[in-house]
Every structure is written in structure tokens, then in C-alpha cells.
Amino acid sequence: MAVRKPAGASGDSAGLPGELPEDAETTADLPVGIGDRLEARFVDQAGTEQRTLWPDAARGVCLEECGPVRRxxxxxxxxxxxxxxxxxxxxxLVHYASGVMRTQVMLLDWDPSIVAIACRPVELTWRERDGTWVxxxxxxxxxxADGRGLLADCAGHGDISPRLACRAAVTEAAAAAVGxxxxxxxxxxxxxxxxxxxxAGYRHPRYRGGELAVRAAEVFRRPRPLIEGVRELGDPVQVFPVVFHALWRGDLSARLEKPLHERVNVTAAPQGRRQR
Structure with a gap:
């Protein structure tokens, strides 16, 4: 079973990665009709299917290390x-089902507050008031990054289906119950x-650039057009991949809600805002 290990070496007082902070909410009411035995099914790192109560799985299993329960x-x-x-x-690699889901995986991969991503590592099972198992x-x-978990479903444009809405209500309450x-x-x-x-095409560490990345942070110390800084750094063919990687990581910043082009203003991000 993929049981969590302490965050550091033996004696590390940081505790388990999934342990809740002292001020975390540890209880939440499930929707009316849902019993108190919410079960979790997952496939451990050895490829063996496991079943346990949801709170035990959330607090004692590295679900981010588990494979998909369903392909x-x-x-x-x-x-x-x-x-x-x-x-x-x-x-x-992280599995995805569609272009919509791939985009959400990309956003999680870019998010500095995320330290691990997994596709469908757990299945929740509960019995509704009428006796139906869901x-x-x-x-x-x-x-x-704070050790808590995030469960998510991907939706397209428009309203979600009534079926997903019902399951989302239970899943949201189940997540809140364990912080x-x-x-x-x-x-x-x-x-x-x-x-x-x-x-994202430049997200791989091969594009980090070493000394060139250090120089890029200096060149873009103050906001300036992307192409001007790139030309000052050297051959654009060599420089652009390093700069794009730094923009992905958050070492450099630009207004990404506007179309990215060669005249967009780029600046070095404050140390505290860098992603990784």
C-alpha cells in the first residue's frame, strides 16, 4: 500500500505530507441521504487494488503516487x-481523457501551489438514501504545497450535467471533511x-539555460520588450527557449492574459513569486 512516509528524515517534526494543519476544518456534513461509510478504492504502487474508508485513504495514502483506478x-x-x-x-506522464482535460492538467502543471498531479487515483463509493450505490x-x-489535497472534475462550456452536479456535491463535502x-x-x-x-512546449528542464538564465534575470530586471532583451542576450535561436522556460516557471513574468508577442513587456519576477 502506498502509505505516506514522513516529509523528511527520521525525527523530522514536519509530520506526514497529508496531515492537516491544526487550524484545518476536519468535519463537514455530507448531503442528506449519504451514509457515514464513504469508501475509497485505489490502486497502490504495486498495482494492487485497495479499498478503505475515505478518511483513512486521504490521510494515510499517497494518492498522487497511485495509478488511475479507471482508464x-x-x-x-x-x-x-x-x-x-x-x-x-x-x-x-499524467493521463488525460480529452483536450478539455489536457488543458486543465496543463494549468495545474503551471500552478506554483501544486507539487504533484495524478489522474483518477481514487474512486469514492457511497450509498444514497434509497439504497442505491454510487x-x-x-x-x-x-x-x-501545504500538504492538502485537491480533487477536481473537468467541465466544458455551459452547465454541468445533473449527474455530475449530484456527485460533485458529495465529493465536495467528502473533500472538506478531511481538509x-x-x-x-x-x-x-x-x-x-x-x-x-x-x-508549455519549453517546460522541460533541458531549457533551463544555466548561466544564460541568470543573465536573463538581470537583463529583464526592469520591464522591457521581449525581443529587445532577447537580442541583448545573444542569438535568439538559443535565447528564446531559455526565456520561454523562465516564463513558464515564473522566473520571468509577462501579462499572459494578453496575446504573447515579441513586443510584450517582460520582467524578472520577485524571488518570492517564482514557481519552482
């Missing part, structure tokens, strides 16, 4: 395109998504 099949005639996203956060595997799970969060992720602004999609 996303390819269905003929459906506009679905399952695939894999290489995560700069995890340093490994199963729901949230699309994504992320580990936050986690739950969100239905909506499509981002298309300009932001397009900019991040471009920068």
Missing part, C-alpha cells in the same frame, strides 16, 4: 482523445490557454 477508453464516433501529458511538476472517480487529484478541496474546473480564458500552451 479513459477511446470511443468510436466520440470527440474524445485520451493521451498523456509530461508533467514538469511530477517529472512523469461510484465516482474525480478526473484529477493534486497535492498542494481537502474540490473543484469543477471550467475552461480558462482562451488567450491565457493559448499562451500557456506555447510556453
Amino acid at each position: 479513459f477508453p477511446v470511443r468510436h464516433g466520440k470527440r474524445m482523445a485520451p493521451g498523456w501529458w509530461w508533467s514538469a511538476t511530477n517529472g512523469r 461510484r465516482h472517480a474525480p478526473h484529477l487529484m493534486a497535492r498542494l 481537502w478541496r474540490y473543484q469543477v474546473l471550467r475552461p480558462p480564458d482562451p488567450v491565457l490557454a493559448a499562451n500557456l500552451r506555447w510556453l
Whole structure:
């Protein structure tokens, strides 16, 4: 079983990564009709299916290290395109079901508050008042920098289905009961998504640039057009990938809600705002 280990070496007082801060909410009321035995199913790192109560799984299992409890099949005639996203956060591949979900994985990968991402690592099971058993595997799970977890489902444009709305209500309450969060992720602004999609092409550590990245932070110490700083640093063919990687990481910043172009103003981000 993928049981959490202490955050540091033996004797580290930081505790388990998933332990709740003292001020965290530890109780929450589940919707009327849901019993008190909310179960979790997951596949551990050895590939063995495990079942336990949800609070035990949330607090005692590294769910971000578990594989998907359900794969996303390819269905003929459906506009679905399952695939894999290489995560700069995890340093490994994360499964996704569609372009909508891939965009959300990209946003989580870019988010500085996220330290790990997993696809469908847990399935929740509960019994409703009428005796019907319901199963729901949230699309994504992320580990936050403060040790808490995030469960998320990905939605397209428009209203979510009544089926997902019912499951979302239970999942949100289940997450809150253990100090986690739950969100239905909506499509981002298309300009932001397009900019991040471009920068994501340079997210791999191979583009860090070493000394060139250090010089870039100095050249962009004050806001200036992207192309001016790039030309000052050297050959644009060599410099642009390093600058784009720094923009992805947050070492450099620009207004990504506006179209990214060569005259956009770029500046070095304050140390405290850098991603990783």
C-alpha cells in the first residue's frame, strides 16, 4: 500500500505530507441521504487494488503516487482523445481523457501551489438514501504545497450535467471533511490557454539555460520588450527557449492574459513569486 512516509528524515517534526494543519476544518456534513461509510478504492504502487474508508485513504495514502483506478477508453464516433501529458511538476506522464482535460492538467502543471498531479487515483463509493450505490472517480487529484489535497472534475462550456452536479456535491463535502478541496474546473480564458500552451512546449528542464538564465534575470530586471532583451542576450535561436522556460516557471513574468508577442513587456519576477 502506498502509505505516506514522513516529509523528511527520521525525527523530522514536519509530520506526514497529508496531515492537516491544526487550524484545518476536519468535519463537514455530507448531503442528506449519504451514509457515514464513504469508501475509497485505489490502486497502490504495486498495482494492487485497495479499498478503505475515505478518511483513512486521504490521510494515510499517497494518492498522487497511485495509478488511475479507471482508464479513459477511446470511443468510436466520440470527440474524445485520451493521451498523456509530461508533467514538469511530477517529472512523469499524467493521463488525460480529452483536450478539455489536457488543458486543465496543463494549468495545474503551471500552478506554483501544486507539487504533484495524478489522474483518477481514487474512486469514492457511497450509498444514497434509497439504497442505491454510487461510484465516482474525480478526473484529477493534486497535492498542494501545504500538504492538502485537491480533487477536481473537468467541465466544458455551459452547465454541468445533473449527474455530475449530484456527485460533485458529495465529493465536495467528502473533500472538506478531511481538509481537502474540490473543484469543477471550467475552461480558462482562451488567450491565457493559448499562451500557456506555447510556453508549455519549453517546460522541460533541458531549457533551463544555466548561466544564460541568470543573465536573463538581470537583463529583464526592469520591464522591457521581449525581443529587445532577447537580442541583448545573444542569438535568439538559443535565447528564446531559455526565456520561454523562465516564463513558464515564473522566473520571468509577462501579462499572459494578453496575446504573447515579441513586443510584450517582460520582467524578472520577485524571488518570492517564482514557481519552482
